[in-house]
Amino acid sequence: MKISKLLLYAVMPMMCITVAQAQQKEPQKGDFTLAATVSYNSSVMKNAAAGNLMDYSVTATSTNWNDKALSVGIEGGWFFHDLWKLNLGGGMNISKHPGYSAVPGTFDPLTDEVGDGSIPNYGAVADQNYLQFNVYTGVDRYFKTGTEGLMPYIGIRVGYAYGRNLSQTDNEEYMGKSVGEAYNIRGALTAGVDYFFTNAFFIGVQVDPFAYTYNCTLIKPQEGLSNLDADSHNFGILAAPTLKVGFKF
Secondary structure (H helix, E strand, O other), X not given: OHHXXXXXXXXXXXXXXXXXXXXXXXXXXXXXXXXXXXXXXXXXXOOOXXXXXXXXXXXXXXXXXXXXXXXXXXXXXXXXXXXXXXXEEEEEEEEEEOOEOOEOOOOOOOOOOOOOOOOOOEOOEOEEEEEEEEEEEEEEEEOOOOOOOEEEEEEEEEEEEEEEEEEEOOOOOOOOOEEEEEEEEEEEEEEEEEEEOOOOEEEEEEEEEEEEEEEEEEXXXXXXXXXXXXXXXXXXXXXXXXXXXEEEO
């Protein structure tokens, strides 16, 4: 009996520590998070222009978050300290549209009339390549509260988004490869709050008290021509509200 009691007394502190750790909701150094986010669409895209025009113009792509549609994304995090987290998020999309040559018919607009039985002309389909991606990173500083699992934070974010369209075909509308590009560079102060329901599950909301975005949009309609570009500067207050649902492990 004495040996059993001694073993019990020795094991009880270890059991208490294990239970306390199992009930610990707040993140600790070395924890990772993975969350789905619902926020504004930060990607940019500029379509290529036909290459045989005599006049071209271009306007900068909008960077106002409230002009964008809602978008679902993924964000990963690493607590390199008990109250400090490094974040990384982004995504990429690549599309290829194969081109097809024109198929001439028998219809001549100078001599024929619509509905006279002439075979219509089928225009060429341009060969196009689309590339879009965005990436961001940042650091958050968390604060403990009197409510277990409720942790507000402040932080900084920097991000980059890029979109490009290459278009080419063998008809009279193109004179070599046509290019359309746009990119954003963004920096923001952010604030939010995460609530850890359990040791593994949390939800959160976030907003940027101040954000700055620089955009450059350009087209190059023909090979050998210089770029025609436009840029913009955007300043946002209480921008980009975001909802997060994620897991900690």
